[in-house]
Amino acid sequence: MTDTNNITPGPGGEDRDARIAEYVLGTLAGEERAAFEVELARDETLRRAVATWSDRLQPLADSVAPVAPPLALRDRILARIGGREREAERFSIVRWLAWTFGASAIGAAVAVALVFILTPPPPELGGYAMLHQDSADQSVVVFQIDKERRRVVLYAQTASAGTGKDYELWVLPPGKAPVSLGVLKATERIERPIDDMRAALIQPGTTLAVSLEPEGGSASGAPTGPVLYTGVFHLAGN
């Protein structure tokens, strides 16, 4: 082996590309496969080539009919992955608004993770927002809406708002008062339709926020409690 980095066509490169393809296909076995993986671990170029071949063959995997795994398996897997969430910052919506214009935010703690996710019907993603606690990079909430802008599915993983409390999701249209997108219970998943008026407010660049509210949601129709998560909405593919 004189030039392991040569993946261009040529006698050595052809052989190397063939081995890459065979590795992805899975026909390399035993020592050959192990040796390839050692090389793979230290060679970025090789990893790229493997990814290229994986993309080429991906339609084969796509051709297999999906099968729902047993529900218990989901719980088992989620129990096995370590909890690494940070404690959430809490601050009032007034402070949050100030913070977006450059003032500082003040935090208190709550540990929670929520996901807002859209599932089919209409399967095409219209857009999404990754909501997080403050300016931290760690997203803790994913919000998605379908292309038809008909439905959202919200689901919470470890969220417990506490006795007599609920989470409430808001859209904050620029220059207008926040509009509620509904209350979230600490359940695994909530699927709900969204009306045209609210859907129209969710535009690229619009901020979404989750606040802590009395059970059943804010009685006044405006957020009253601390804002836990915020994020900006993006169209799919951007």
Place this chain on the structure above:
Amino acid sequence: MIQRGNGATARDMSELESLIEASASGNRAAFSALYDVAAPQLFGLALRILKRRDWAEDVLQEALISAWRNAGEYRRELGSGKAWLTVILRNRALDRLRREAAARLEPSGDAVPEVEDPSPSALDLTISGESGRRLMTCLEQLEEVQKRAILLAYFDGLTHEELAARIASPLGTVKSWIRRGLQRLKGCLES
């Protein structure tokens, strides 16, 4: 037998990549969303390769936990999130197949139940989506034996040696079928 195409939609494309990246920063919520999006397709593939539900469940669990731990290594520019997950799943599935095959040779090892051989289905697949149609077209241009060997390797996890036994041809011949088949496939896909 495989009738259902499941081409990549805009939704699961942009979604999976975002969810893998969020998982990399330790976001369990994003990971549970990733599970819901990706697990059924991965489980279907695991069942297809392993043909045993208990093994497929083990392998799906190993693969997803590995995805969680290694999410930080995922790079968008290296390809789709789906392909990244598929590689992890298939590697785990192939490891399991080969470990079980080795254990079967041990006299004290538990007898592994015989499984039905669904190999004909591998030759009868329909794939939807633009890239799927392209791959189908290119597969159709291969010699029948090349196509068969490639699909058996992909869907049944057969090694060169196992393929040689299955197709009843010399090992060297099978190796060169596959090698030439993959080269032609690449040439066709890139043309």
